[in-house]
Amino acid sequence: MGEVQVIAERGFTAPAEKVRAAVADYAGTRRDVLTEHFSDYEVREGGQGAGTVVHWRLQATKKRVRDCLMDVSAPQPGTLVESDRNSSMVTTWTVGETGDGSTVRVATTWQGAGGIGGFFERRFAPLGLRRIYDEMLGNLATKV
DSSP states (O other): OOEEEEEEEEEESSOHHHHHHHHHBTTTHHHHHOOTTEEEEEEEEOOBSTTOEEEEEEESSSSOEEEEEEEEEOSSTTEEEEEETTSSOEEEEEEEEETTEEEEEEEEEEEOOOHHHHHHHHHHHHHHHHHHHHHHHHHHHHHO
């Protein structure tokens, strides 16, 4: 087994505070920026940033569906961490300021499978998940 990591990043013309609020809005904006890869989205507790518990199903490929129940924390300003109760998956959303706007970085890690299946997972899963995140970040840019 080895750790699998996926990173996607995008610049925004909107100010960081506005983007941070949108990223933390699980009851509204976050639902709106999801791609067709997500289903059964449900905020179970909270809805705004830290303390939120949110559920979704992520279908990254035709055969691979991940049932996610995420606990959201905010270990530092501008950062939200989603930890999956059902797996080792952890996704960190970081919104930073730039001179003319902001940036959003999404980083996901999980413990991958071993053997030949793990080889293919480490090789191809990051490419598919990065495409999903790129689309979500594009949807977020349209919203803010």
